[in-house]
Amino acid sequence: MAVQEADVAGLVGEPLTLSAFNQLSGSLGGYSFVKVVVDRQNDTIHFLNNARHEFHAIYIGTEILGIAESELRARIDEFNHSFYHASDRRFFLGILSLHQREDRNMFSLETVEVDTMSADMIEFFHAEVRRNVDAATPLFFKPANHLQEQAVADIPAERLPRILAHELFSTAEFVALNAGTAKGRLRAFRDEREYRENTLEWFDIVVMHRVPDDIPRLAGIINASHTTPLSHTNVLATGWSIPNAIQIGAFELIDRENLDGQWVEYEVSPKSAGVGLRLIDEPQDLGQRPAWYAQRVTLDEPEHTYNPVVNLAKIRYNDRHRYGTKAANLGELHHVLATESPRRLLGFFSVPRPPRDNLLPYLAKLLDAESDDLLQAAQQLLAERVRVPRGVALPFSLHQGFLESSPKIQQAIGKLKMALELNAREIEPLCVELQQLIRKTRVPDYLLSELDSALVENLAGVKTFVVRSSSNAEDLAGFSAAGIYESYNHVTSAEKIVESVKEVWASLVSARSVRLRQQAGISLDDCFMGVVIQEQVKADFGGVMVTTNPMNRTDFRNVYVNVSPNVTDVVEGSTQPMQYLYSTVEGGGRTVSLGDATEDLGPRAHQQLQRLAIVGRLLQAHFSPDYTFDSPVDIEWLATDDVLYVLQLRPYSI
Numbered sequence: 177m178a179v180q181e182a183d184v185a186g187l188v189g190e191p192l193t194l195s196a197f198n199q200l201s202g203s204l205g206g207y208s209f210v211k212v213v214v215d216r217q218n219d220t221i222h223f224l225n226n227a228r229h230e231f232h233a234i235y236i237g238t239e240i241l242g243i244a245e246s247e248l249r250a251r252i253d254e255f256n257h258s259f260y261h262a263s264d265r266r267f268f269l270g271i272l273s274l275h276q277r278e279d280r281n282m283f284s285l286e287t288v289e290v291d292t293m294s295a296d297m298i299e300f301f302h303a304e305v306r307r308n309v310d311a312a313t314p315l316f317f318k319p320a321n322h323l324q325e326q327a328v329a330d331i332p333a334e335r336l337p338r339i340l341a342h343e344l345f346s347t348a349e350f351v352a353l354n355a356g357t358a359k360g361r362l363r364a365f366r367d368e369r370e371y372r373e374n375t376l377e378w379f380d381i382v383v384m385h386r387v388p389d390d391i392p393r394l395a396g397i398i399n400a401s402h403t404t405p406l407s408h409t410n411v412l413a414t415g416w417s418i419p420n421a422i423q424i425g426a427f428e429l430i431d432r433e434n435l436d437g438q439w440v441e442y443e444v445s446p447k448s449a450g451v452g453l454r455l456i457d458e459p460q461d462l463g464q465r466p467a468w469y470a471q472r473v474t475l476d477e478p479e480h481t482y483n484p485v486v487n488l489a490k491i492r493y494n495d496r497h498r499y500g501t502k503a504a505n506l507g508e509l510h511h512v513l514a515t516e517s518p519r520r521l522l523g524f525f526s527v528p529r530p531p532r533d534n535l536l537p538y539l540a541k542l543l544d545a546e547s548d549d550l551l552q553a554a555q556q557l558l559a560e561r562v563r564v565p566r567g568v569a570l571p572f573s574l575h576q577g578f579l580e581s582s583p584k585i586q587q588a589i590g591k592l593k594m595a596l597e598l599n600a601r602e603i604e605p606l607c608v609e610l611q612q613l614i615r616k617t618r619v620p621d622y623l624l625s626e627l628d629s630a631l632v633e634n635l636a637g638v639k640t641f642v643v644r645s646s647s648n649a650e651d652l653a654g655f656s657a658a659g660i661y662e663s664y665n666h667v668t669s670a671e672k673i674v675e676s677v678k679e680v681w682a683s684l685v686s687a688r689s690v691r692l693r694q695q696a697g698i699s700l701d702d703c704f705m706g707v708v709i710q711e712q713v714k715a716d717f718g719g720v721m722v723t724t725n726p727m728n729r730t731d732f733r734n735v736y737v738n739v740s741p742n743v744t745d746v747v748e749g750s751t752q753p754m755q756y757l758y759s760t761v762e763g764g765g766r767t768v769s770l771g772d773a774t775e776d777l778g779p780r781a782h783q784q785l786q787r788l789a790i791v792g793r794l795l796q797a798h799f800s801p802d803y804t805f806d807s808p809v810d811i812e813w814l815a816t817d818d819v820l821y822v823l824q825l826r827p828y829s830i
Contacts, residue, residue, distance in 0.1 A: 185239050186224040192309045194281075197274060202226030203447050205727065206350035207273045212285070214268040214304045215240065221308045223272075232269040233259060240267075252531040260291045268293070268301045272309070273318075277347055283309060284339055286318040289733075290762040295327045299336055318344065321764040322782055342767045342776075345755075346402065349424040352446040352727065353405050356419035359456060360395035364427060364436045378466050378695075379459075381442050383426050389659045390688050393468075393695050394418060396442045398451060400426040402769070404753055405726040406738045408659035411810070414726070415656035415829040416468070419444035423451045446727065472697030473655045478648045478704045483571035485630035488708065489514070491569055493799075500646030500706030503569040505799070505825045510564050512798055521554050523797035523805035529732045538761045542790055554794055562791055562820050566638075567710030568630045569646065574623055575681055575705045582617045585610070592685065593700055607687040614682040619674055627677075628670065631709065638711040641667040643676035644824070645683060646706035651826040655696045660689040661705070665712060673709065680707050713821050715814035717781065719753060722828045723760075723792040724808035733761045735789045736768075739777065758789035765789070780817045788813060788820055795825060 187196055192210070200223055201208040211224040211232055222235070229235040233255055237248035248255060259267055269291070273284045285305050287293055293301065302317045309315060316339040319325040328336055345351075364383040365371040371384060381396035389408045391397075397413050397420040404410070413420035421444040423429070430436050435453060443452035476497045483498045491499055491507035499507075512521075525535040532538075536550060545553030579585050588610040595603050635641070643664045650657035662683035664676040683689060684705040693703065719739040725731040738753040752771035759765065765786060767776055777785075797805045810828040814821040 189220045192223050209273040212270045212272050217266045281313050283315040284318040286320050289320040321766045342769045345769045350450045351422040352444050354420040357443045358396040362435050364430050406720045411658040475702050480572040480576040482573045487634045488567045499569040501651045502646035503708045524793050565710040565713050570707035572704035581620045604687040610685050611682040640712040642710045642712045644708040645680045646708050649703045718814035721811045723796045733759045760793045
């Protein structure tokens with residue numbers, strides 16, 4: 177029977193054939209899926225038509241209970257409790273997805289992540305669906321979170337075949353990292369050597385197993401191997417608003433269709449089963465500048481007259497025009513942890529997020545607090561669990577004083593500025609020459625004395641330091657600058673600290689950073705580099721978190737967390753990290769990928785990651801540029817079982 181017509185709500189009381197599945201299904205993240213409702217009272221199964229019903233609850237209300245949609249939405253919390261939490265529930269809700277694994281079809285069945293089904297209920301649900309789907313296709317239960325994994329752990333696999341989310345993710349052939357459409361020239365590079373031997377243009381779409389962090393601005397990216405959406409290249413792709421996806425077998429597709437070097441329209445959609453590549457004619461307007469060239473980035477007026485080297489705890493967010501964005505954000509974090517924070521801290525949870533009027537009751541449950549003590553409980557969580565490593569901030573004026581101390585450096589800067597104005601070919605060698613001068617030039621004694629005094633006063637006793645960049649030309653709307661400036665770990669002696677500071681200063685004029693800023697309309701005259709010097713803390717694990725789900729931007733519940741024993745592995749992409757989603761509404765997490773790890777983290781580490789997720793939402797609200805509190809933040813962190821160290825905090829492009 178044909179079931180895809182708009183007037184057909186779904187397939188009721190009949191087995192689901194593969195043909196019917198294809199007619200009813202929607203698609204998300206490369207998988208086809210059908211929503212399932214088991215009505216235990218009437219002993220009936222429903223397979224919903226995705227084209228007609230976006231939500232299980234609306235289908236149950238309008239098609240089974242005969243309730244008007246307006247009434248259902250008004251009482252949604254009541255109905256959701258009966259659907260997802262009641263032990264004597266009538267309805268069992270889930271998602272049935274179709275996967276291809278090792279050239280065989282298989283189904284996975286999962287509940288929504290907030291569902292609190294017991295192990296017995298899960299077994300019943302799986303058995304009912306098993307009886308009503310194609311018998312030749314294996315059906316596995318897919319736990320929706322770590323709690324469900326624990327709930328079914330003691331059930332024999334013969335009774336409840338199961339597959340974990342990270343096992344599916346590791347074999348997924350397509351992941352939409354950044355949705356969008358672009359027209360450009362497809363360039364396929366099998367290795368980095370081949371990539372280095374070619375010149376890329378702004379209209380190129382690059383296909384590689386691992387795209388290097390130093391990519392120029394491009395039209396699109398296709399990853400032929402699995403990666404994390406939080407790597408530097410993917411953060412840049414998001415900031416540039418270019419399509420970006422994982423497509424396993426991309427090279428085979430390109431060879432089969434003879435697409436390398438051809439002009440194509442490239443589309444990435446989370447509702448598709450793979451990347452879209454369509455041959456097009458070469459555009460006639462290649463001599464024109466790209467559309468994004470007109471979107472100039474403006475900087476706040478920097479202050480490069482004298483400012484002292486200061487303890488990070490003494491500066492605030494509004495000092496970014498003196499010490500750089502990174503330093504100012506860390507200083508603001510010190511302030512948040514040391515004082516009673518304003519109600520802004522609860523901003524994200526105070527905003528209506530349909531169908532919820534507000535999320536404050538959920539936050540109260542996560543913090544184990546009364547609603548009228550929420551602000552105090554949130555502040556207590558930050559005070560007891562969160563730390564910012566001690567450090568000092570070097571102002572723009574220190575950088576400026578160093579540059580002005582050398583006539584050779586001033587002459588080299590003048591040559592580079594002239595070359596940039598003329599868009600000359602010599603830009604790269606001039607950048608290399610200027611960087612070498614910065615490295616070789618001696619720092620004046622008065623600047624060395626000021627730096628040494630600040631370190632003695634604020635960081636005496638520290639054995640190992642981290643030296644971080646803190647420019648005014650980063651973390652901006654339309655210009656993230658992820659990974660283009662240098663930072664250094666494991667710095668020990670006074671001599672090495674000075675060398676590292678000069679390397680950070682030199683990174684401001686690397687060929688890549690200069691080119692990217694030029695494309696964004698940022699003049700070299702307006703760019704300054706501050707430096708953060710901090711104690712290097714010891715921790716058990718670390719990583720990066722963004723307070724959004726980068727693969728589903730409408731998901732207000734979850735934050736995305738990458739974990740690695742070495743935090744630099746996560747952002748550099750050299751090692752595939754563990755990847756998790758953690759809910760900041762109902763709580764609970766799920767493992768998306770184990771990356772290069774051989775086993776998952778233990779229970780205490782997962783508890784700490786749940787705390788990290790809540791902390792991220794609180795800080796997102798504090799640093800929000802507006803009163804929607806929707807702008808996510810990108811946080812680099814380290815952790816022990818008891819303490820969370822925030823290393824960096826910046827806006828995350830969406």
